[in-house]
Amino acid sequence: MNSFDTGDRKISAPLGESEPAGSNFLSRLGRWWGRKGEAEAATKAANGVAHADGEVPLPTRVARRQREQLRLCFDARLTDGAANAAAQAWQAEYEAAGEATRRAMLELLAEVAGSSGEKAADAKGEGKGDTKGEARGDTKPDGKAGHSGLTHALSSARIRFFKRLAALHGQRGSSACGLHFLIQLRADMLRWQRRVPGLRVLDDDLEALFSNWFDVGLLELQPITWDSPASLLEKLIRYEAVHEIASWTDLRNRLDSDRRCYAFFHPRIPREPLIFVEVAFVPEMAANVQTLLDEAAPLEDLRRVKWAIFYSISNTQAGLRGVSFGNFLLKRVIEELQREFPKVKQFATLSPIPGFADWLRKQDAEAVSRALGDKRLARWRERHGEAPADGAGWLAALSPEAPADADPLTRDTAMALAAHYLVRERHQALPADPVARFHLGNGACVERLNWAADLSRKGRSQSCGMMVNYLYVPEALDDNLARLGAGNPRIGRSVGKLL
Structure with a gap:
């Protein structure tokens, strides 16, 4: 979106042991040193220097x-x-x-x-x-x-x-x-x-x-371009939370003519984006983020593209946790894109699955077996002999060094578990995965899972390199949201085959 006694406490040096009689000089020296230590401790507190226990009372x-x-x-x-x-x-x-x-x-x-x-x-x-x-x-x-x-x-x-x-x-x-x-x-x-x-x-x-x-009616949706102030562009680099912006060249690629970036601003804080979304125009639904962000790739012909892909959404302000305006952002951006590009009819995301690895790691063997089903489990045993002993073992088995070269069985097994996690796992009656919770809560559909879609270290550690497309069909958003409330989120045909 996290008591201390704040009374007037005195900072003092620790008391030493009793001194033997006759040690007058040593006693005076000790008392002087104690007063000196007290003053130093107070100075450190005033400057925000913590004690060993981490507490710093105000002077x-x-x-x-x-x-x-x-x-x-x-x-x-x-x-x-x-x-x-x-x-x-x-x-x-x-x-x-x-x-x-x-x-x-x-x-x-x-x-x-x-x-x-x-x-x-x-x-x-x-x-x-x-x-x-x-x-x-x-x-x-x-x-x-x-x-x-x-x-x-x-x-x-x-x-x-x-x-x-x-x-x-x-x-x-x-x-x-x-x-x-x-x-x-x-x-x-x-x-x-x-x-x-x-x-x-x-x-x-x-x-x-x-x-x-910060009601959405008070916020202003503005495009961010390569011509925006440098201070604003620096904030994009700093706030990007999904796919790190590696350089100014990388940023310029994300703001090129076949890309768009939009942010919500509050009129009282006009130079501080509250949340922003990055969009790429492509001829078909994207399946790999490295390909999407390839700086050497040629520009797309905007007269021929059919898809707008939302590949990164970043909340910039930790202090606004619990204040919901992200769902309005995508709907407003879709409206803007429809006005600027009437021929673009398809809207989808290319999204990470950040909670998958942690979820699988915590499952026992029985839970994984239920998620996979008897047929997939039998195929795994036929190929590998024994199934892993627990979720952590499954995670290791489904995380090959080169995901792009993984055998079809490994790929199908991992994607089946990911589909189960996205569609069936719940936290307080909502999807367990935070990104799925956001997009399904907007009325999107779990359209397609993609293997070897994010080969970065982060992507491989979070989800074995898998990513998911959430499809946004403007006229179906309300119906999809009602289905989610009934515990039956809308899914694409390929995802249904994995369940």
């Missing part, structure tokens, strides 16, 4: 100052100038801090967030001593009065804090605008959420706000 004065800043940010009106200045200062300090100090600042944030609403609740008579509320019958089944009032006050204070930050404009040269800063802040909150429990409720509020602030 007392810093913690006191930040606590006052945060309480002002939580409690004051959104139009309060002093509170807005305090928010700007807290953001700048957070951005300049090291990782360990950022975590300590988040611990303090969680502490203040858990208490800042109590003042407002008490002022309204909704706190623990709300006898009027009890008289009205405002009690919970457990007998605790005023709990809902306190919860509402706390939530309102947290939302006010986030809205205050979102309104900042990044006045300092190196400071991000408030909305972009909140995305980065949430990425840190998600990383440390399990170890700082107070962050979970903050994250829930921020995710709900993001769902509104």
Whole structure:
């Protein structure tokens, strides 16, 4: 889309053993060294240097100052100038801090967030001593009065804090605008959420706000070309999450005349793509990503191509996890392509199967046998004698050094297991594979599996080099989505033969 005591703790050197009487000089030296060590430890904490256990408490004065800043940010009106200045200062300090100090600042944030609403609740008579509320019958089944009032006050204070930050404009040269800063802040909150429990409720509020602030109706779909600003092109290279962009030549090939790249942008963050998709135009449905990305391949004649292949979709912001706009991206891109290229009628992906190897590795022999079926298992035993003892053994047997030269039995067995994994394996009633979950959730069809389709180290380790085409038929998307909800995703004929 991850408690520490954040009170005023003093950093001190460890105590040594008792000193023998008469060792006055050594005693004075030891005490001096202890004070020196205390000062050095405090300096390290201020600079974000962790202790051996990884904790870095904020120095007392810093913690006191930040606590006052945060309480002002939580409690004051959104139009309060002093509170807005305090928010700007807290953001700048957070951005300049090291990782360990950022975590300590988040611990303090969680502490203040858990208490800042109590003042407002008490002022309204909704706190623990709300006898009027009890008289009205405002009690919970457990007998605790005023709990809902306190919860509402706390939530309102947290939302006010986030809205205050979102309104900042990044006045300092190196400071991000408030909305972009909140995305980065949430990425840190998600990383440390399990170890700082107070962050979970903050994250829930921020995710709900993001769902509104990043509604697809507020986002702008823009093409990215070789003529786009260099700073934006550098971000494509950095954010590419599916097939690494190896060089500027590689990037230029992906942005050539027979390719397209589209991204969603938020108007408040116009230079930061939120998610982008890369498209290639080809005469037939693509079956190999290395062929698709071959820099030496001739340009396709756009007058003759029939297929648009989505071969890479990258989310760029870890802090927007759980905010869904990727499904709208492909539908919007299909509409754009239909306007620009009326003759292109077929839309499909060439997608990885990132969860396949991990899934197979965890299966026992019986589970693999059920997935393969009696006939395929018998053919394997006829050829190899015995079947592997477990899923890890099967994975090794189905991962030849040269996948392109693998025998038909190995190829058919691996693809049958991949088809089972994509179509039948479930996690909370949805496809277990994250990429399948995304595309089938958009209404796509599992059209075809491709052997030796990604021979990179990553492709071979994730899925024995296999890839899958998800077919997008615009007029069938809603029907396919209904079938997925009924537990019967639409599949292509060749995939059906593998099951």
